[in-house]
Amino acid sequence: MTEKKPKSSGRISVRPTLKPRELMTDTPDLAGSWTAQLITLFPQAFPGVLGESLTGKALQDGLWQLQTYDLRAHGIGKHRNVDDTPAGGGAGMVLRADVLEKAITEARLAAKGAMPLVYLSPRGRRFDQAMARDWARHDGVTMLCGRFEGVDERVLAHFGIQEVSLGDFVLTGGEIAAQAMIDATVRLLPGVLGNAESAVEESFSTGLLEHPQYTKPAEWQRHAIPEVLLSGNHAKIAQWRKAQAEEITKARRPDLWQAYVEKDQ
Ligand code: SAH
Numbered sequence: 001m002t003e004k005k006p007k008s009s010g011r012i013s014v015r016p017t018l019k020p021r022e023l024m025t026d027t028p029d030l031a032g033s034w035t036a037q038l039i040t041l042f043p044q045a046f047p048g049v050l051g052e053s054l055t056g057k058a059l060q061d062g063l064w065q066l067q068t069y070d071l072r073a074h075g076i077g078k079h080r081n082v083d084d085t086p087a088g089g090g091a092g093m094v095l096r097a098d099v100l101e102k103a104i105t106e107a108r109l110a111a112k113g114a115m116p117l118v119y120l121s122p123r124g125r126r127f128d129q130a131m132a133r134d135w136a137r138h139d140g141v142t143m144l145c146g147r148f149e150g151v152d153e154r155v156l157a158h159f160g161i162q163e164v165s166l167g168d169f170v171l172t173g174g175e176i177a178a179q180a181m182i183d184a185t186v187r188l189l190p191g192v193l194g195n196a197e198s199a200v201e202e203s204f205s206t207g208l209l210e211h212p213q214y215t216k217p218a219e220w221q222r223h224a225i226p227e228v229l230l231s232g233n234h235a236k237i238a239q240w241r242k243a244q245a246e247e248i249t250k251a252r253r254p255d256l257w258q259a260y261v262e263k264d265q
Contacts, residue, residue, distance in 0.1 A: 034064040034138075039103045040068060040145040041071045043070045050179055054193060063191050069103045071095070071103050074102040083147075090149075095151045096152060107142050108159075112139060122171075125163065144161065
């Protein structure tokens with residue numbers, strides 16, 4: 001996709017406040033803009049790749065904002081310890097409940113509006129497009145990024161934290177998973193994608209995987225672009241794309257295809 005400027009490129013209004021100096025901090029609190037709160041041992045990992053391209057431009061324009069909460073700042077003692085050995089023995093370290101509590105409380109006190117509280121975890125519900133859409137409709141999301149063997153279980157029940165997984169594999173920390181999920185969510189916010197339609201037609205939004213895409217040159221390595229795409233006949237092109245999307249979904253994702261067929265009945 002060609003990157004275009006969002007239609008409304010105006011900076012979101014800043015909440016009137018008695019402390020105008022807030023504007024001069026690195027992270028002004030932008031009234032009403034969607035907020036990702038990250039509780040992490042590695043705040044410097046953010047915005048990371050989210051600072052690039054469309055999500056980066058949207059961040060700069062104040063269409064969404066990022067707040068990090070450094071777990072280390074709440075660590076215990078001179079060494080600011082955040083973890084300890086697992087009760088009952090075993091390998092690795094576990095993030096302490098009391099340290100997590102302070103960081104989570106700090107984040108929740110700063111949270112505005114309705115923001116789900118989630119822990120990135122391979123044990124969680126698998127993240128998907130429906131979840132991204134749901135989060136995009138909220139005011140933001142508070143994400144707890146684990147490290148080592150994970151977090152003290154008591155914290156999850158105490159705060160009613162929902163566990164969300166990026167997929168059936170194990171990462172060393174929650175930060176990459178958080179960035180992937182934020183990316184998927186932020187691109188659904190109004191004004192973030194240059195071409196509003198591209199979020200409507202793409203994979204998962206219709207229940208189908210996307211049709212193949214082509215661009216110049218018209219002939220490459222003796223492979224031509226399917227003729228119908230060069231015909232200028234928009235109805236025919238739409239028909240071809242739908243048929244392709246159906247065929248690809250049927251072949252690659254029988255689970256999605258089944259759900260699509262049932263939905264249509
Ligand atoms: N011992 C844990 C894995 C810990 S991995 C277990 O077996 O379930 C360290 C951290 O990485 C986790 O606390 C979690 O925050 C993050 N993480 C690992 N895999 C993940 C995944 N698939 N999705 C989301 N977060 C993940």
